[in-house]
Amino acid sequence: MPDKGTKKKLTHVEEGEASTPAAEARTFVPTPESKAKAGKFRLFAVLSWIVAIGLEVAAILQLKVQPIKMWLLIVLIVADLVFAVIGNLLWKKANRFDPASEKQKVKFFVQNQLGAIIAVIAFLPLVLLIFTNKDLKGKQKGLVGAVAVVALLIAGFTGIDFNPPSQEQYAQQIEQVKSLGAEHVYWTKSGSRFHLYQDCQHINTRKTDEIFQGTVPQARELKNITELCKTCEARWKKEHAAAEIPAPAAEVPAAEVPAGDLVPEPVN
Numbered sequence: 001m002p003d004k005g006t007k008k009k010l011t012h013v014e015e016g017e018a019s020t021p022a023a024e025a026r027t028f029v030p031t032p033e034s035k036a037k038a039g040k041f042r043l044f045a046v047l048s049w050i051v052a053i054g055l056e057v058a059a060i061l062q063l064k065v066q067p068i069k070m071w072l073l074i075v076l077i078v079a080d081l082v083f084a085v086i087g088n089l090l091w092k093k094a095n096r097f098d099p100a101s102e103k104q105k106v107k108f109f110v111q112n113q114l115g116a117i118i119a120v121i122a123f124l125p126l127v128l129l130i131f132t133n134k135d136l137k138g139k140q141k142g143l144v145g146a147v148a149v150v151a152l153l154i155a156g157f158t159g160i161d162f163n164p165p166s167q168e169q170y171a172q173q174i175e176q177v178k179s180l181g182a183e184h185v186y187w188t189k190s191g192s193r194f195h196l197y198q199d200c201q202h203i204n205t206r207k208t209d210e211i212f213q214g215t216v217p218q219a220r221e222l223k224n225i226t227e228l229c230k231t232c233e234a235r236w237k238k239e240h241a242a243a244e245i246p247a248p249a250a251e252v253p254a255a256e257v258p259a260g261d262l263v264p265e266p267v268n
């Protein structure tokens, strides 16, 4: 059955708003626009982190001023947290435009988890200095210490990239959609998968009033969508099964064909 289209508002994401797949999709190369965007996000992330660490230094200096102003310490810790989290979010966004390669294991880890590393730098020294401070009384120490520990945890948690993008994953997704013969994919604001058909039952629902159309990297950059809808994939295969020219079966025994090649395990 052909794609019947959709009555919903269909927003076509402009080329250049996010990257287009590289002509040679074996390796993923971000477009100059994506590179530039990533650079801008990274610059602001680093600036935000510098402010966060600066606020931590200010809080540490406050610990040496007698009498210790509790409210000021807490304000500095909260401000430190705000800038640390802003930096983390910008940094993770940048990685969606310009992902690291899984082949360089150390770089891949550091680039994707840098926010968590910065969180440790921006809070752990302060936490240790609060708990070892002799001028803070028991109750005060408990309160400020708890605020600092919670801030460390929040900053660390938002700094972790639980679904880190990689060049290999991008290339594989582009290849996958290409091998299915689709030019564009579709997604919704709230969805977690991209679709091959505008009229897919999962996106063409009553709740949906807008469907986005674009490339796989766009889905990833704009919404962090990494998975292809299983319903769409099954439908596409069914529709194209008849038209497909059977492969020369004699040369490739069925047992040697790797199963599930088209569907990568979701990385979560």
Ligand SMILES: [Zn+2]
Binding pocket: 194, 195, 196, 197, 200, 201, 202, 203, 229, 230, 231, 232, 233
């Ligand atoms: Zn679908």
